[in-house]
Amino acid sequence: MADELLTVAEMGRADRAAMAAGVPGPVLMERAGAAVAAAALARWSPCPVAVLCGPGNNGGDGFVAAHLLAERGWPVRLALLGEVAALRGDAAWAASGWTAPVERLETGVLDGAGLVIDALFGAGLSRPLDGPAADIVGEIGRRALPLLAVDVPSGVRGDDGAVLGCAPRADLTVTFHRRKPAHVLLPGRLLCGEVVLADIGIPDGVVEAIAPRTWENGPRLWGARYPWPRPEGHKYSRGHALVLGGAVMTGAARLAARAALRAGAGLVTIAAPPETVTLYALSLPSAIVLPAPDGAAFEALLDDPRRNAVLLGPGAGPGEALATRVLAALARDRSGVLDADVFTSFAGGLEPLALRLHDRWVLTPHDGEFVRLFGPLPGSRLDRARAAARACGAVVLLKGADTVVAHPDGRAAVTTNAPPDLATAGSGDVLAGLIVGLLAQGMDGFDAACAGAWLHGEAGRAVGPGLIAEDLPEALPAVLRRLKADA
Ligand SMILES: NC(=O)C1=CN([C@@H]2O[C@H](COP(=O)(O)OP(=O)(O)OC[C@H]3O[C@@H](n4cnc5c(N)ncnc54)[C@H](O)[C@@H]3O)[C@@H](O)[C@H]2O)[C@H](O)CC1
């Protein structure tokens, strides 16, 4: 599938499994270095190159790439952090193939360079850059030199994309066999630039044996289960979403309801305060709008099992009334989405939710709402979303430029297609609507959250700068046409 994301430890297992399967380490390194050289040849015209090698196998890749570029007539200078004699294993083997001078790692090696190849640290980074490594990274930035990073930009932590101390901004990063979280989570993703994934001959069966639990979000993950309308279908077979409408912030539920319809829900009902029924009805002819003056009226709407998916939160106003409606929805066998004001209504009191939630429910907090409900959990966004999903029993979609979807069973997907234009009022309401619309059609919680997040990103890219939330549902038909064409 190649959308799996391997942790640094899993990548090490893959390397070892490949060697156990008869692919020697030097062959892996030779192929890695060749992929680096090929990427440089493809992207840049011949120019003086400064190859910066670290003391481990990342440096080994650099030695191989330097040798291959020099063979193609590129002027190459190579600088090493540490001594050649200190190199071990595959890196020592790679260095033996470099017969030109090995310079000390100092900023002077950058003089006249048109390209820098950063082979200082990769999977073995274990602490913030310091000393000569930090100095030369700073100088590369000051000189704004084009940079090709080997595996990851040095200083970026493979498992979460965090920057330890400092790290250069790469134009291109060549990584091997499978991408790591650092290539999709921020800030790592931004520092990597374009990521080239190179096959270094690790047998595919190796990944199956590792059975990774993290993917980059995309149609290959859930497309086979996308609920396309069937010829024999009708609106009642495409589910019925119930959206709780607010009395004041009516736009949120209207955006969500429209998005749910665009996502393909057969019917959408907005449960509205009586005084707002006309407003909702006028703005959404295809939605059913029913008055729900109190909790009992809302529960009466919930009691109809055809209303199989429920969205609560957007524009509902935090407090006891919303909490009561949420618990009423959870008391019935429904799927649904909890968003926005729900997290304030249950701030610090996850227990009542966790007792009733299951994995056909999706929570869609942004960072602030996440902390309000789950507290300041440690670790990366992947770690935190996973911990929250495990704690509450529902799928947790932690919104951001690198939205993470996590299932209570440990699966997680990172979404990388969201443009910054999506950071606008109402965008989250549309996302919640997309997800409840997909749930209504029978997608499971993890698939619906992943597909919703991806469609949301694609709609955002389709509209682009100047985007307002109202544009997003309208952009969906074109996105779905492309999704269907590519299926
Ligand atoms: N067969 C394989 O495993 C392949 C690996 N590939 C490349 O190898 C690197 C991983 O190499 P490794 O030796 O494990 O670590 P690094 O080269 O990333 O780090 C070297 C070494 O540096 C020390 N160190 C860590 N952090 C710092 C720091 N901040 N300052 C100074 N020194 C530091 C630590 O001791 C590390 O061990 C992987 O990224 C690939 O590029 C091949 O490409 C494929 C086969």
Ligand SMILES: [K+]
């Ligand atoms: K590197």
